Amino acid sequence: MARPKQGSDRRRSRLFLWVSLCMTLPLAACGSKGFSLESAVPDTLTTGTVSGALSPASDEWTIRNAVSSAIVGEIGENGLGWANVASGSRGTIRNLTESRDGDTLCRDFTTTLESFEGVFLYDGRACMERSKVWTLHRFEKVG
Known part of the structure; x- marks a missing residue:
């Protein structure tokens, strides 16, 4: 039976670490802006809301x-x-x-x-x- 090289295991774990890090950094950057109630309210164009009052x-x-x-x-x-x-x-x-x-x-x-x-x-x-x-x-x- 052939034994796998010990170096290839390290290489795989480092590759996994780099790929994970590269994928999570953009997500963290998107969330760094923060969330607020003002930004959570959709604009009226998207929701199709009707203007408040009619002219008398x-x-x-x-x-x-x-x-x-x-x-x-x-x-x-x-x-x-x-x-x-x-x-x-x-x-x-x-x-x-x-x-x-x-x-x-x-x-x-x-x-x-x-x-x-x-x-x-x-x-x-x-x-x-x-x-x-x-x-x-x-x-x-x-x-």
Whole structure:
């Protein structure tokens, strides 16, 4: 029987030591930065979080668009319903009348606004500017 050389055992153990050391050093370097709660929080782009609050004007824009696109003579007793999917609010536009203020076409209306905060009644006036853009000139809570 042949006996293995004693030198080859030492060489193997040294090689194993060097390989182990070379593999653990990069891992230790990655962990040397340290871990904190701030770095553990994922960014919003990765998680797809939604921004916190909507602009309060979001419902006003939806109401303005409904008022401007309505056919005044065809709104019945039930009114014209509107809904804002972004805020979850909804309501009904009633008493829609059209008038002229000089060269400006205006529409007066009342609307309900149902949201998580409750149900409110608003009185408003939307007018078409010379640039053919509708704007709200008045939007006030009644009562």
